[in-house]
Amino acid sequence: xxxxxxxxxxxxxxxxxxxxxxxxxxxxxxxxxxxxxxxxxxxxxxxxxxxxxxxxxxxxxxxxxxxxxxxxxxxxxxxxxxxxxxxxxxxxxxxxxxxxxxxxxxxxxxxxxxxxxxxxxxxxxxxxxxxxxxxxxxxxxxxxxxxxxxxxxxxxxxxxxxxxxxxxxxxxxxxxxxxxxxxxxxxxxxxxxxxxxxxxxxxxxxxxxxxxxxxxxxxxxxxxxxxxxxxxxxxxxxxxxxxxxxxxxxxxxxxxxxxxxxxxxxxxxxxxxxxxxxxxxxxxxxxxxxxxxxxxxxxxxxxxxxxxxxxxxxxxxxxxxxxxxxxxxxxxxxxxxxxxxxxxxxxxxxxxxxxxxxxxxxxxxxxxxxxxxxxxxxxxxxxxxxxxxxxxxxxxxxxxxxxxxxxxxxxxxxxxxxxxxxxxxxxxxxxxxxxxxxxxxxxxxxxxxxxxxxxxxxxxxxxxxxxxxxxxxxxxxxxxxxxxxxx
Ligand code: NDP
Numbered sequence: 001x002x003x004x005x006x007x008x009x010x011x012x013x014x015x016x017x018x019x020x021x022x023x024x025x026x027x028x029x030x031x032x033x034x035x036x037x038x039x040x041x042x043x044x045x046x047x048x049x050x051x052x053x054x055x056x057x058x059x060x061x062x063x064x065x066x067x068x069x070x071x072x073x074x075x076x077x078x079x080x081x082x083x084x085x086x087x088x089x090x091x092x093x094x095x096x097x098x099x100x101x102x103x104x105x106x107x108x109x110x111x112x113x114x115x116x117x118x119x120x121x122x123x124x125x126x127x128x129x130x131x132x133x134x135x136x137x138x139x140x141x142x143x144x145x146x147x148x149x150x151x152x153x154x155x156x157x158x159x160x161x162x163x164x165x166x167x168x169x170x171x172x173x174x175x176x177x178x179x180x181x182x183x184x185x186x187x188x189x190x191x192x193x194x195x196x197x198x199x200x201x202x203x204x205x206x207x208x209x210x211x212x213x214x215x216x217x218x219x220x221x222x223x224x225x226x227x228x229x230x231x232x233x234x235x236x237x238x239x240x241x242x243x244x245x246x247x248x249x250x251x252x253x254x255x256x257x258x259x260x261x262x263x264x265x266x267x268x269x270x271x272x273x274x275x276x277x278x279x280x281x282x283x284x285x286x287x288x289x290x291x292x293x294x295x296x297x298x299x300x301x302x303x304x305x306x307x308x309x310x311x312x313x314x315x316x317x318x319x320x321x322x323x324x325x326x327x328x329x330x331x332x333x334x335x336x337x338x339x340x341x342x343x344x345x346x347x348x349x350x351x352x353x354x355x356x357x358x359x360x361x362x363x364x365x366x367x368x369x370x371x372x373x374x375x376x377x378x379x380x381x382x383x384x385x386x387x388x389x390x391x392x393x394x395x396x397x398x399x400x401x402x403x404x405x406x407x408x409x410x411x412x413x414x415x416x417x418x419x420x421x422x423x424x425x426x427x428x429x430x431x432x433x434x435x436x437x438x439x440x441x442x443x444x445x446x447x448x449x450x451x452x453x454x455x456x457x458x459x460x461x462x463x464x465x466x467x468x469x470x471x472x473x474x475x476x477x478x479x480x481x482x483x484x485x486x487x
Contacts, residue, residue, distance in 0.1 A: 001085075002182040003034045005041055005202070008048035009195025011185075014203070015040045020175045025091040025322040026312050027360040034178050037203030039211040042170065045199035046217045049141040049168040052196030057138045057166040061117040068113030068164060070191040071184075075106040078187065082180055086152045087313040089179045091321035091362070092276060094314050097152075104441070105156045105184075108459075111443035112160030119165065119464050124472075129479025136468035138166030139243065140219035143212040145205070145233070146181075147225045148174035148324050149279040149383075155184050158222055159198060160443070161463035170199045170218070172209050176325055178202035205229065216240045220467070223247070224281070226381075227407075227452045245456030245466055247281065247448055249381040250409030253402035253428065254284030254438060255392075258292040260414035264436065266301050269387075272412060272438040274308060274366055277323050278332075278385040281453070282410030284438050286378055287368075288401050291391045298368070298389065302348045305366035310353050322362040323384060329362035332384030335377055336367065339388075344371035349385070373401050381407070395420060402428045409449035412438040431457075 003022075004011040018036035023029065037045075056064070075082065082105075083097035092101060124132040142162045146154040151173055162169050173181035178200075185200045201208050209229075213221050213236035220243040223233045227248040237244050254272050256265045272284025289297055313321035323329040329352075336350030349367030352358075370389040371377050377388045392398040402411060402424075411430040415421050425433040431449040434440055441447060441459075448457040456466050 001032055001179060002186055003032045004182075005035045005037050005045075006182065006185040006198070006200040007041065007045045008199065009189060014038060015044070020202075020204075022089065022176070022179065023325075024088060025324050025362045026314075028326065028362075031088060031179070034175065034182075034202055036175065037172070037201035037208040039207060041203070042201050042208050042211040042215065045170045045201050046141055046215050048196035048199050049170050050217055052194060053140055053168045056168055056194065056197050059166075061119070061166070064164060064166065065113045065116030067191060067193055068109050068116065068160065071188055071193075072106040072110035072113060074187045074191050075102065075109065075184070078183075079103075082152060082183060084314065085183060086180045087321070089177045090148065090151060090324050091313050093318045093321050095316055095318070096276065101150065101152050105153050108153070108156035108160050108443045112164040115161070115464060116164040119461075119468070127479070129477055131475040131477050133473050135471045135473065136165070136465070137471045139467060139469055140167060141217055142167045142169055142467065143215065143218040143221040144169060144171040145209050145212065145221070145223045145225065146171065146173055148177040149276065151177040152180040152184070154224060155181050157447075157458045158224075161458070162222070162467045163197065165464055165467040167467055168197050170201060170212060172212055173200065173202045175202050175204055210236055213237055214239055218242055220245065222456070230454060246454030247456070247458060248452060248454040249383075249407055250281045250283070250449065250453050251286055251379065251381055251405045251407045252282055252284045252410035252412065252430075253286045253288050254412040255288040255398050255402060255414065255424070256290060256293065256297060257398075257413070257415040257417070257420070258290040259416045260293075261416065261436070262293065262297060262300075265414040266297065266304060268412070268414065268438045269301060270304050270308075273387040274305065274320055274385050275439065277320055277364070278387075279324060279383055280439070282432065282439055283383075284410065284412055285382060285387055286401075287387050287389045288398055289389060289391055290398075291393050294389075294391050298347065302368055305348050305368055308366050310355060310358065310363055310365070312357070320366065320385065322358075323364055324362070326362050328383070329364055332364050332382055332386055335382045335384075335386055336369070339369040339371055339375070339377045342371065342375045342377070344369050344375055344377055347389070373404050379405055395424070399424060399427055406452040407449065408451040409453035410434070410439065
């Protein structure tokens with residue numbers, strides 16, 4: 001199991017020799033201790049990335065793509081090992097790590113491997129006699145800070161487009177869940193990525209993360225995490241006016257109308273909030289129900305939630321594992337009290353499960369609360385298996401509730417009325433809307449938010465554009481330009 005920093009193609013200890021324990025969320029036991037990057041290690045990583053940039057950015061795009069495709073193949077060849085590592089470190093149920101996290105990671109690297117030589121510039125129709133063309137040039141060294149909720153998948157979301165576009169990378173995985181990312185670094189070295197093209201510096205946010213965000217040698221910082229930390233990243237980036245891409249929190253409204261296919265909506269709403277224990281920025285954490293179907297819906301939804309199998313993430317029967325850290329579990333549990341303080345009702349859950357074998361783990365029961373649209377549990381990102389139910393009577397009211405938070409990331413609606421579905425999809429303030437489904441992602445489809453959910457997009461051509469600069473080149477082919485200063 002790799003536990004060191006990856007700088008300039010080698011695994012090394014932190015310069016100051018510090019380490020951080022990595023804990024198993026199932027029972028709190030220590031898995032390993034990783035080297036803890038600090039500012040000096042980040043500086044060394046940025047130096048390595050800067051030295052690697054000229055050759056990497058000039059390498060034929062198809063050749064960069066070929067390395068990403070080889071990486072995707074290597075990830076697939078190591079599916080079981082990566083799935084085990086991810087589940088051990090994060091608490092993702094192994095069935096999800098096998099069926100979702102690893103295949104999606106490979107698919108994302110493969111998509112951007114194929115994209116590397118498809119990103120084209122353009123020719124602009126300007127005045128006669130001139131040729132104006134626009135190149136998409138890489139930015140340089142990009143810094144990437146990823147959180148603990150989907151550490152494996154986020155390596156591909158972040159590094160895939162950055163590398164395909166010709167940038168070199170310094171990435172900081174969360175110190176809580178660094179193990180699968182470090183294994184990806186090993187695989188990258190094995191398939192032939194040149195030294196320094198990717199550097200990995202797990203460490204604390206306030207030291208390693210902060211230095212990466214403020215480093216004058218970094219041209220862009222891409223961050224996924226909380227809105228509060230996103231603001232700190234923007235402040236730290238100002239010294240060299242680096243570009244910033246932010247994928248922040250969410251409070252997804254998942255609206256169920258009275259004409260919806262209720263079987264599909266009940267299962268979809270459970271997936272929307274309970275997948276990965278609700279630790280997802282796009283989680284459908286506000287369940288907005290038409291008053292005519294709300295009671296019947298809640299009876300069946302509550303029964304489904306109560307029947308979800310909690311357990312050791314490495315058990316293939318487990319449907320929901322532990323939260324990723326004890327501190328986060330405590331935060332999530334505190335929200336049952338927050339709901340009650342404001343008059344909300346806890347319908348199901350709201351506590352740690354009393355199940356043999358799970359006593360030491362960071363488990364939380366699937367939790368359903370009913371509240372009012374402006375209560376804290378309907379406004380703040382809980383980031384756990386915690387869904388807030390709100391009721392509405394008309395389409396306008398549903399829309400007003402959906403748009404009544406500062407966030408705008410994921411959203412969903414369940415209805416058989418097509419024109420209502422499209423009308424609302426265009427009116428909800430969110431970067432993504434799912435109709436009669438929820439939480440679909442694909443490497444080709446732009447992913448990101450509006451408002452306090454951040455800016456910039458991951459995936460697709462949007463991501464490639466976000467990792468390049470448009471360079472405009474003017475050529476006088478055969479134009480006669482009258483002299484401006486006649487002498
Ligand atoms: P943070 O936003 O604090 O952390 C995300 C990442 O940023 C971590 O790697 C963290 O490192 C790093 N970081 C923290 N401070 C800085 C800094 N000053 N400069 C640079 N990097 C920094 O999230 P938390 O882990 O504290 O989770 C808190 C809440 O954030 C959650 O409850 C959830 O609501 C939200 N969140 C949203 C995510 C999303 O996908 N949009 C993902 C994770 C969290 P370190 O771990 O050392 O602090």
